[in-house]
Amino acid sequence: MGTLYLMRHATTYANEQRILQGRLDTQLTDLTPDGIALARKQQQFLSQHKMDVCFSSPLKRATSTAKILFQNYDVLIKPDPRLVEVDYGIWNGTSIDELKQKHPRYWDSHLNDMVVDESCNPERESENQVLQRITSFKRMLETDYRHKQVVVVTHGYIISKWLELAGTSVIEPVQNLQTITLPI
Template identity: 25%
Template sequence: MGAFMLLSCVRHGESTYNAENRVQGQTDIPLSELGILQSEAVAQALADSSVRARSDRGVVTDVNAKADVQVEAVFERTEHRLWPPIELVWSSPLRRALQTAQIIARRLNVPIVTDPRLKELDAGVFQGRLRRDLETLFPEEYARWLAGDLDFVIPQGESRRQLMTRGAAVLRDIAAGPQQHVVVVAHGGLLTAALRALLGTEHTLNPFALQNASITRLRIEPAGVTLIELNNTEHLRDIGPASGGDL
């Protein structure tokens, strides 16, 4: 990592299970038709906000010229929402995230790298169930989940604390790479857990609600982590409502 790394974190577009209000966890579910449209919209938003060259007085500044001062100058122009060029897309290997990542990478003309640590929480016995049925099927377990117990392990799954540890570790590893700006396509639960760990809000119940195809930006540098943008969905206004929540 150089002076800093900018992570543009994207929750995948709506999946077929999101549309049914069904728990996904690590079940490999594809995008819905709406999710594909959302992914195309977020890809365009990322392309529009990442600049490869800029001219203030008719002279083009090549941001790819490896001059740190030029990249910093572009980054600091946040009032225009211009960021350093996106060089890489990281993705969960689960289909709903990978489909989203492929649409983004194709629009940006950058490669994709997958990492299994970016998968959603393993929701164990909750997976594949309609949310409205969980209280009846698993009354004790679902109550503990809703209470936000960090160490409660969903039967046959994992806990929020395990997810926070995994999520924070993978984002820090990504931030240690040589790029200046990357996209991370993952899941609502994973990204929320990672944010809680990195920003020191572990004991706050659901402080970050990330909608499908939203953009959340982090600046990670040796001095710490800064949340720059949270759950930006402006690019989805003409498409329709996006789902929130985790899992």
């Protein structure tokens, strides 16, 4: 049986400024110097395991994290659009504090994220769409990589939903560079 290492991308400027990133891919979503340094430290963890492949979200914060993690290793990094962060629609790039103030009933303090409600934000990607993307990716892993050691660098919301699909409850928000190990 293979092993999956689910990992959230390193810290970005938007994380530090408490801005909901979603699909943003700008200078604001670049990795911070601290995020880069922590990603380099995470290499030590990965060096203890023989990884076969790394998949990442196509967003720069995830691909940059993956490149740092594997810069000293011969591991193929494969961006996959199914791993992209949820599209928050009109909320992409908005201050989390502003969203909590304007839309308190849509804030989930358990997940540290905005909940899905198309009536408040019709442009937002639905939870069902996100779950379909994750399910499709998981099936591909189970078929093509079931005996491999796989790293997936993605986003907090995606990891939270992945864990729900796996029947694992999310105890607290997923932190930057947090690694969760699951069987494939």
